[in-house]
Amino acid sequence: MFFDAYSASKLFTASTLSPFSSLEYARKVFDEIPEPNLYMLNTLIRAYSWSPEPSESVKIFLRMLCESPYFPNKFTFPFLIKAATKLSRLGVGQVFHGLVVKSSFGDDVFILNSLIHFYASCGDLDFAYRVFVRIGEKDVVSWNSMISGFVQGGCFDKALELFREMEAENVKPNAVTKKGIKMDLTLSNAMLDMYAKCGSVEDAKKLFDEMEEKDIVSWTTMIDGQETATWNALISAYDQNGKPQEALAIFHQLQLSKNANPDELTFVSTLSSYAQLGAMDVGVEELRLICSTECMKLRSSPMLLLLPMYYACACSHSGLVEEGRMFFNQMEPVVVPGVKHYACMVDILGRAGLLEEAVEFIEKMPITPSASVWGALLGACKIHENVELAEQACSRLLELEPENDKALVLLSNIYAKTGKWDNVSELKKRMRVSELQKERGWSSMEVNGTLHKFLAADNSHPLSKEIYSKLDEIVAKLKSSGHVTNKSLLLQLVDEEDMKEQGLNLHGEKLAIAFGLISTSPSQLIRIVKNLRVCGDCHTVAKLISKLYNREILLRDSHISSLGARPIRFDDELDLLAFSEAPETIGSDGGLVDEDVLTAVIWGDETETLLVREPLDLSSNSVSAVTHVSLFEKSHNTNEKP
DNA sequence: ATAGGGTTAG
Incomplete structure (x- = not known):
């Protein structure tokens, strides 16, 4: 049917672009092509990117x-x-x-x-x-x-x-x-x-x-913008000069105008005027009507809750709290309060020193308090120097975000503020310990159905002696090939410089690779799983060993990832990047991939490109990064795989 | 050999 690839490509492109033929038809054509070329693949990718x-x-x-x-x-x-x-x-x-x-x-x-x-x-x-x-x-x-x-x-x-x-x-x-x-x-x-x-x-x-x-x-932007800005200027001028009734009169006039385009700013001023009149309920009701047709953003804006604060620069604390409370209670018919609204309310109560009420408020929340809610309470505790409550808030926060260092720092500031220096140093120690514990890693490798696990500097393996001598050989080879250990990548807290180098070389990954080299046949894949992320040095070493020994190595990070895709690390220089899509999130809604997890592991070294598709391992749903040191490399020039 | 990015407001 197709005489040559070029004309087929042309025809195919035309069929994806033409308004007279559907993408489904183009797809049928595509499926008939035995070996679609890169151009066609791209064309289809493009066509679908526009499609539903x-x-x-x-x-x-x-x-x-x-x-x-x-x-x-x-x-x-x-x-x-x-x-x-x-x-x-x-x-x-x-x-x-x-x-x-x-x-x-x-x-x-x-x-x-x-x-x-x-x-x-x-x-x-x-x-x-x-x-x-x-x-x-x-x-x-x-x-x-x-x-x-x-x-x-x-x-x-x-x-x-x-x-x-x-x-x-x-x-x-x-x-x-x-x-x-x-x-x-x-x-x-x-x-x-x-x-x-x-x-x-x-x-x-x-x-x-x-x-x-x-x-x-x-022209439209200009006219609309001028108009809205004029309305806003008028309304807020009256509002801020203690003439709420005049402000509202202008607002009602605006509503009658056909071309007017009230925006968030308009509503803020209007609501403020209602607040001044103590007629928030009327304002909210009016807002509700407007919200149903316009200004979707406003509906979910937690700013609404904080609104009275902006206009209360003379208001007493209790007055502010009253307004906040009233606003919160009245917003419900308009908006279902989200966790951010609750956090704002806790913030208002807490700042005003109503810590007990803030706690009660949290206890009565119909939704689970988030870290931001506890964070608001913790912040209030700092202002009012309530150590006991701060400790509680902090521990609740840490339950949700165990690695939230800011919470511990805040708590330690509270201790410092109240002169509890023992607690400060205790906390600092705890932070250091958790820092260390965080990085306690192991690497495992399966050989003939047996799992071999290696900690850093581990010497508990029966073949430990052989492993270490293999490692020495590797290190020697690496040194002669010019590889220098990158000290900055060391994630452990070791003081001495030479210890650093030693620590790096003794990461479990390297032990596992050495073990892999002596315990598997040359054609076998050396497959290693690391419980934490693989450090850059181990990654580089894995690549070098792969070359030096002509072995295929698969070194995999696992990282619990409830959010699905997440950057493992993204620093300013982009020297080390790893992204992936967690298997449990892919496919569940978008149905993106069935059996394959699309994974990319990107490292700063520009000499190699690794892109791997890793068959989904259902037993490990926390995989977030895979380093596949493959024997084939990408050719930049031809775009064809060798 | 063929092809690519941003696009207001209604």
């Missing part, structure tokens, strides 16, 4: 990895990231991000821009920004993506700051070339929107006047 089934993109991607002779190329990733964006699956996109970093496309501005957009749309502005700052040559889309990410996330200050930064960066070439910079229309419009939302009509007006090109969106 973006998870199909990921499935096709898995097929590319497992069944095709191709590796993803620079075109693959924007499509995949688009799919992850549509899926709103942070973990999925993080896997792709990991692959990008480790692949040869880490500097591709197209891919990085789509990652910014992805992270921003998942609400992770922090990650979006991390990606953004690392782009060497930011283009207008990079800036635009980041700025609109901030705008959409409500971080207007940051958006503005970035905008200024962008202007500053553009000023230089501008001065040299003496040419006017034509601002990107989309960006200008986004900026207009931002100014309008911030209520700074003058800035919006200034920008609008400067814009060389304006479209319908520019």
Whole structure:
């Protein structure tokens, strides 16, 4: 049916793009193609990323990895990231991000821009920004993506700051070339929107006047923005000058106006006016009506609860508490209070010194108090120097977040504040011990049905002597091959420098690998499981041993991951990255993968690329990272697997 | 050989 791959590709692309043929049809065509090429795979990934089934993109991607002779190329990733964006699956996109970093496309501005957009749309502005700052040559889309990410996330200050930064960066070439910079229309419009939302009509007006090109969106944004800002300015002016009735009159006038677009700011001022009149119930009722049609954001905004605080800068503490309490009780018909609202209330009560009431309030909560609730109580205990309650709050918090060091630090501050220095040092000791316990790791290896377990510097194994001599041989080989132990990666608290090096070399992983080398045949896979994350040095060593001894090694981290995908580590230099999707979360809703867990392990060493698909091991549902030192390596040039 | 990123508000 198909005469050659090129025409088939062309036909296929046309069928995915054409409005006259469905994606299902394109898929049928695709399924008839015995060996789809990279272009076709990419095309289908793209088509699905636009479709209502973006998870199909990921499935096709898995097929590319497992069944095709191709590796993803620079075109693959924007499509995949688009799919992850549509899926709103942070973990999925993080896997792709990991692959990008480790692949040869880490500097591709197209891919990085789509990652910014992805992270921003998942609400992770922090990650979006991390990606953004690392782009060497930011283009207008990079800036635009980041700025609109901030705008959409409500971080207007940051958006503005970035905008200024962008202007500053553009000023230089501008001065040299003496040419006017034509601002990107989309960006200008986004900026207009931002100014309008911030209520700074003058800035919006200034920008609008400067814009060389304006479209319908520019005009609409400007008119709407000016209008809303004008309404808001009026309402809040009356409200803040002790004229709530006038403020409300304006608000009602606004509601009658057809074109008006009340926003969060409008509601804040309006509610404040109702609060001033002591008619919060009326205000809430009115809000309820508005909320049902507009302003969805406001419905879930815990800011509402804190609202009275902003307008109470003269109010007594008890007055504030009254308002908070009243607001909390009255919000229920409008919004089902979430845990954040409860935390806010605990905060209000606690700050006012009503610690007992705060505790009662927590006890009566219909939902399980979160760490933030206990954190609010703990914070209040610090203000009011209540050591006993602080201890309780802290221990409840630690039950939920055992590794929350901040809680212990806070408690220790409370001890310090109340002069309990013994407790301070006791706590510091405890923190150090838990720090040590945290890193107590073991590695295990199965040989012929027997599990062999190795702790760091372990010498309990019957073949210990042989293992250590093999290890010496390995170390010698590594040294002669130029490998230097990276001391900074040591996670144990050891004081002496030479001890550090020794400690590193004696991680259980290395013992297990040495044992693997002497106890398995050359064709066997050396498969090691580590209870904690594998340190960078062990990873590197595993790769080197794999090369030196020509052995395939699979070294696997396991990490309890109730949240599903999570970065094992993400530091500023991106020198060590590991992301994965936990098997128990994948497939449960999105049905992304069936038997394969998509796993990427990314390390800073640029010389090797590892991407592995690890068959799902159902007995271990806490797997979060797999290091597969495979014998085949990626070829960057051909995109074909050897 | 073919292809890629951001896009306001309603």
